[in-house]
Amino acid sequence: MTARLMEGSEAIAEAMIAAGGRFFAGYPMTPFTEVLEHMARKLPAVGGVCMNAESEIEAVGMAWGAAATGTPAATGSTGQGLSLMQESLAEITLARLPLVVLNMARAQGDYYQATRGGGHGDYRHLVLAPGDVAEAVELVQRAFHLSVRWRNPVLVMGDYYLAHTARSVTVEPLDYGPRPHLDWALDGSTGGSGQAKLISFLGSAKQRHHVGYDLSDHYAACAADSATMVASVEPIAECLDTDDADVVVVAFGTPATYAKAAVRQLRADGARVGLVRPVTLYPFPTDVVAGAAEGARAVAVYENNQGQMVDDVRLAVLERAPVHFIGGLSLDGSGFGIAPDLDVSVLRHRIEQVLAR
Amino acid sequence: MTARLMEGSEAIAEAMIAAGGRFFAGYPMTPFTEVLEHMARKLPAVGGVCMNAESEIEAVGMAWGAAATGTPAATGSTGQGLSLMQESLAEITLARLPLVVLNMARAQGDYYQATRGGGHGDYRHLVLAPGDVAEAVELVQRAFHLSVRWRNPVLVMGDYYLAHTARSVTVEPLDYGPRPHLDWALDGSTGGSGQAKLISFLGSAKQRHHVGYDLSDHYAACAADSATMVASVEPIAECLDTDDADVVVVAFGTPATYAKAAVRQLRADGARVGLVRPVTLYPFPTDVVAGAAEGARAVAVYENNQGQMVDDVRLAVLERAPVHFIGGLSLDGSGFGIAPDLDVSVLRHRIEQVLAR
């Protein structure tokens, strides 16, 4: 397969298909719409199904049903739409179903929602945050792999920049080893066997074994599996010039590419600055951040929000170095997530201020 | 008004009415149902309106409309229902409307959702967590006060125990000073004046002043006001025997009353243990927790969930003392939030293990 100039939205769609994704459901909302349109065009051609769902809640319900049949499925939205899905996203985790969820956000204000779960109760999603189109192609495929490996939803965080930036990319199926056997998937065939399958967020124990649902057993089992998942999935981070850095900048997603350019400029001018870009937001690369902070005078966190990831950075850095928040919500009038602050000179200036402290 | 034996659900309803609450909307879900039933009976008698909404999303929409008229309004739910409301709860904050939201939860798994906002974007709710019925009567009224004072939703966290525990309580209106003049409230009367009011999560600037919505201005103003609110609202915590404690236990809500009983027993047996019970979960009583941890050998966090508030405790304690999580999700088969772990001897044993380290 040769490289082709593709916008991020198209590359993400291609990556979903390369990963085996065969079911997609969504409701338009910029910049998620862009991905939905590509899926609507591309999926039928490979025998998949793309549903123009009547709302986000219906979209995630459809994806839930498809996922239960073992069909690699994805859904997603933007802001409001993701919020509407929170009930389903919480409970589908307890139903132990794999699902890939795209959050094509309008800024970075959904970090808490993504990493802590905006829904009720205890559950965790794996959260991947690509920095650019090429990485999105890899992480989207990884998300499908992780979701089926761990029977857990995986969130991929994107934004307007990612959706609208075209790069020449090759989308080829990546090999993550054999796909697990989906012995839980429904197709009706176990009906009448005395052992008909059940997929339920209330637990999969049948009354012929237990009497009544045992939520407490089920939740304990989910918690244990979730803990194993979190302990097993290696956190990923990109580090740049952190070894001897006085100031370590931490940023994720598209904004990190601006932070990186600012760090490069400052390095070129002799300043000892470095960057950590968490690629997995959950599990958070705590050790990498802690290690980078070890010798540093200060840690500076840039996020395009009022300060959310900064909690995780503080939990990692503890008292190794002071942690400064140099982010803040930045949006232009369109409301789509184009951020005036995403300007290398603006970020450079903020990092310089931390350097000067 | 004389004291009366009331279940928490009834006391909460009475407190809402005492606070001036005149609009309530909800959809049944145990243990929120209990409050809804009381409101449905009591509100009409004082000239208020209680809507048996057809769903949680419609309930929060109705409350939104009532709140916009300046009517003290509340809604709420349990677990799934709260998750469904996340879109509205996020955006009503940006619409700058006061609203009281009851989360009659089934355990304590909604701490993140409550304190970080389960919805999209940057916004914060004030979060109050009563430990018992009497305190609920006060905090519910405080919630109405705070919500209108700051034009911000306030969450009150309850659970099955709170709803189903009867105590003899007096519900009298508490005085929080004069109610602010609600110059923003809609009643139609400014129509045709050239200055008709607008309440919108997209900002309240009119086109006759600006052209187009300026989301960036609006969000910046919201963020600034939110920061002022968080800085102004004093965090509340109850401390017991923390001064000389080797081990400080941190717990909130009903479970804290169990932890307290365990701490009392241990003190009576000569062990140097203490307790901090955060009453405001947001803003979190960081200083109180940090102060209590100062001389302690260890901090032990009990929550009936897989570990959520422990983040905030760690952010407060930092490296003053090791923080141990002694909680975990505990539910019986009913799924209503009755927790086998909520047993003084169980908690006592866990605290002893931390003491023995």
Add this chain to the structure above:
Amino acid sequence: MSDGEGADLQNTVLDFYDHRSVERELLVTGIGGQGVQLVAIVLAHAALAEGRTVQVFGSYGGMMRGGNTQSTVIVADGPVEAPPTVSAAWSAILMHPEFSEPTVRCLVPGGVALVNSTVFEGDLGTTAFAVVEIPASALALDLGNALAASMVMAGAYVAVTGLVSLDALQGAARGALPAYRAQHAELNERALLAGYDAAPRLRVPAWSSGLALSP
């Protein structure tokens, strides 16, 4: 408080738990429809009327029907400090054997269990606490209504423990009936008395004085 927030909660809370009092725990268990919650509420109201402080926690209702129902009553001579449910209790009323075992395990030495002996077979196999057997269901049937068994037990409990006076109990029982159920008042009255008469007087007194407070 920076903002004139009115009542100072922090102190309120601290005061609330500031001194310790004698607390008497009562666990009532049975199966749905046996009147477990009613007994708990009636006893609590009676104690309230006598100036005690009370707390009642009831678990009932919902998804798993026909299950157990339980109530935890705390009566204290000062502020109640106990959490809603307790792992050590001074007394119990056991209406039905089905879910009684965990309750029995909570009873402390020196405490007392009242057992509906019509439906229980065998004994509880302990001498650590007193066991008083009351054929409550049989007595209730004699009165003409099996549902009155819980009121029989309430009368018996008061006789055995003196947690509240019989007067207060009768008053509370009357007060607990909604108007449209007033016709049950007389039946309840008779059930309370039948239980009271069937039980040994002050066998395990709740208060050191041995007597209920007068209102």
Add this chain to the structure above:
Amino acid sequence: MSDGEGADLQNTVLDFYDHRSVERELLVTGIGGQGVQLVAIVLAHAALAEGRTVQVFGSYGGMMRGGNTQSTVIVADGPVEAPPTVSAAWSAILMHPEFSEPTVRCLVPGGVALVNSTVFEGDLGTTAFAVVEIPASALALDLGNALAASMVMAGAYVAVTGLVSLDALQGAARGALPAYRAQHAELNERALLAGYDAAPRLRVPAWSSGLALSP
């Protein structure tokens, strides 16, 4: 990775940014419907065809209609390191005065701005970078379609900068048309040439060789 997770992302990512390359930035601005995004994509495809690496970011669509549309094109001789939008750019194509000011502010000394002089009045008032005026709208009208103005500018831009060869540009323009719009191919072709002919050759060369790579 603990779990056989396949491709090792960490290294992939680091490699990706491992060496630096010469990058040429082009900002294209105008108002919706002027073909801004098309010019950007066509130039990017042409550069790709010549073995360059490219990145294009376009902002368009949505709530505020009739607003500006902008595209940021990066062409590099190695991996692109620039973020999607840049605050310093080497070149610009300005289709309309309305939203051009922020773009002009980004231009670096030594750079070049091509201006659609049919609709611009006055000059940009700077000597820090070269300004090339092309009466693109007028030329397009002469060709029979005002919408071809952006293609005129593309031709002119290639003439002035040699960012890509004219051949590559023409090929890319043909490739960019969906089948059902093939009838526009000839118009575009003529527009590119008209622009190319109207502009000073290699006035501000993009590459040190002064010439576009051959494919």
Add this chain to the structure above:
Amino acid sequence: MSRTVLTRGTVVIDTEACKGCDLCIDACPPAVLAMTTHTVNARGYRFPLLFEGCTGCAACSQVCPDFVFQVYKYETPLTVALEGP
């Protein structure tokens, strides 16, 4: 006096499963079911009794919420003599 009744079928009744709701009683076309008046099962519920004349129509099992009935049709209908008046 003695009568005979044609009995085409019969039912097995899992009395312990019954919750005493009475629904089967009205459902039985020949009205050959009746609830106990004093006897109750272990959970205290009255339950149905069968008199002669069952047709094996399965109406009872079709309306019973607690799956209390097993219904049979005799290969050859029985003619049963009723005792007593």
Add this chain to the structure above:
Amino acid sequence: MSRTVLTRGTVVIDTEACKGCDLCIDACPPAVLAMTTHTVNARGYRFPLLFEGCTGCAACSQVCPDFVFQVYKYETPLTVALEGP
């Protein structure tokens, strides 16, 4: 040759507000509106022109999405002589 037309009303046209959608043209009952053919406003849109014979019916303003029309009815209808053929 010269004709006269009864003109009962007239309109003021905010040509700069017009987006050239043509909706007013078909809406005008006496067909006295027509779009410019060459002239455009600052945003490049063609806009409507008024010929004699307006009735002041306000159909144009009622259908115009961009609030381009102000409609008047003359106190006394004018009878206007048309020039040319």
Add this chain to the structure above:
Amino acid sequence: MSRTTRVDGHIVVRTDQVPAEPARLVDDFTPALIDVGAHHLCPGCGEPVAMRATLEAVAELDVVRRTIGVFGIGCYTAFSNNLDVEVLQALHGRAPSVATGVKRARPDTIVFTIQGDGDMVNEGLQEVIHSAARGENVTCIMLNNGVFGETGGHMTATTVLGQRTKTSLEGRDPVAHGRPILLATLLAQLDGAAYVARGAVNNAGNVARTKKMLLQALRTQIAGAGFSFVEILTMCPTGWFVETQDAPAYLADNLAAVHTGGVLKDVLGDSDRQEGP
């Protein structure tokens, strides 16, 4: 062993044993596709009756090994982990979308939902309407008792005027509480809906009619003819605050008087209606 025995003073046929005479089993205790007969639903509840009819219909059409049931949340959820057909538990209100996902991903399956009136006409009303409009080839089954049974008997969007519920103790009042939605009637208006019927389980005749409706609904799906819907009126003596034996008549006099029974739409028509598969 004697054929008869004496209970409460009556001579009755012994019913604690299989018949001694040669006899053919007509109906077994628990329907074949329900695992465990014992359940915690209230005495006199109509929902187990509707479940039986549904599962018997599935069994009769010989689609057991390709059927997936999607459950909503209500009292009937007690059966979701108790069936011998595959089950997918959906959230309250969301079953039609979940069923859509299943069916679109695996068009060879037969997919039905089991939902209550609270689930389908309150929380998830738009899910079922959208699915019907799409002509989604699934069968949605609504157990309509006019209350949220599970939470204790509160008024729903189908509660009929005058009906007693916990939130309309004096009966539903049009001004205070609004008016009921007749869902089957609405759905029948939609072109995508191919089969729409309303049955009830308040007597054996209605159970039999309802089962015919369920069979035809499933046949509609098997034929790929579009969306099929069966509403089943069920007794909820607990939520209605009536005695179990009075519930069938209460159903007839109240619910069924408004939510009138019958086949509202049947595009497949009689031609394809036959007892066997």
Add this chain to the structure above:
Amino acid sequence: MSRTTRVDGHIVVRTDQVPAEPARLVDDFTPALIDVGAHHLCPGCGEPVAMRATLEAVAELDVVRRTIGVFGIGCYTAFSNNLDVEVLQALHGRAPSVATGVKRARPDTIVFTIQGDGDMVNEGLQEVIHSAARGENVTCIMLNNGVFGETGGHMTATTVLGQRTKTSLEGRDPVAHGRPILLATLLAQLDGAAYVARGAVNNAGNVARTKKMLLQALRTQIAGAGFSFVEILTMCPTGWFVETQDAPAYLADNLAAVHTGGVLKDVLGDSDRQEGP
């Protein structure tokens, strides 16, 4: 100053000035209750026309000082911060519930919603149906263009078969995309709905008829007679991919052929219908 001038070769009446002759103002540029006439909606969009009719109706009934408009999210949202009546902005799909809250809290207000087909028939379908069933005394107005205009012209739940949209470029197909929901028709079935009508703005006659519907809907609310609903078919040349001048005919031939116009229900009846308040 001359009465005429020459443009593009024609002698035309000068229209850049108020008439010199005595004349009465019949219609001003921007309706009185719209603050700023300039907006960013597309050329030929029907939504500003519907907004004008709505606001004129409000003004004519003399309820301006007690009216609250609740807006949904779509292209029409551009007017929510541009009116001289009080406005409450609701989330996508949620306006009917929000309007309910307003009206119940302040029964003396006149409350209308402005929503699109995407807002009302997709995202928030159950909100409007529940509100209608409750007989909520508010007026819901739906601007139906059969597309999500705002997001770029995608198919909605009202898109008619054959209609071109971005997600049905070849026209909506019943099998692939399902069938349209005729909302007014459904709502008219509900007892709580007192007034239900469907108008259009594709020509001046329809605008006038639609305005009459809006007046009667508001009168229904003023009379406290229950839920009132006006659906207005509007042109979306952008979403339909047609020329602005062809859009009115496209509306007539496609949308209006299925979503047929007219008054579907009017409990107040003619007796109360009069031009003035």
